[in-house]
Amino acid sequence: MQLSPSIQKKNFTIDHVLAEVSAYRLWTVRDVSHYLSLNPETVRLMIRRGEIPAQKVGRVWRFDPETIIGKYSNNTQEIVEEQIQGEGDVVKG
Numbered sequence: 001m002q003l004s005p006s007i008q009k010k011n012f013t014i015d016h017v018l019a020e021v022s023a024y025r026l027w028t029v030r031d032v033s034h035y036l037s038l039n040p041e042t043v044r045l046m047i048r049r050g051e052i053p054a055q056k057v058g059r060v061w062r063f064d065p066e067t068i069i070g071k072y073s074n075n076t077q078e079i080v081e082e083q084i085q086g087e088g089d090v091v092k093g
């Protein structure tokens with residue numbers, strides 16, 4: 001596996017490392033819930049509401065890690081707070 005130039009130069013953040021490592025597979029609901037510090041049921045609820053980009057592969061949901069990291073890397077804490085303080089049907093993790 002060849003690392004991107006930014007990682008080779010050691011000019012990177014944790015999000016860069018996650019994107020580099022995760023680029024070779026799609027994430028599961030569990031992966032996304034762990035990354036966003038949310039309960040997996042909350043992630044599924046966000047999918048149903050159209051709040052999080054996901055693709056159905058067979059009977060399971062899959063996520064492009066670069067899309068998730070790009071969309072949520074700067075405001076992960078805000079998402080967690082919104083989901084916890086949001087509507088009553090959100091499951092707290």
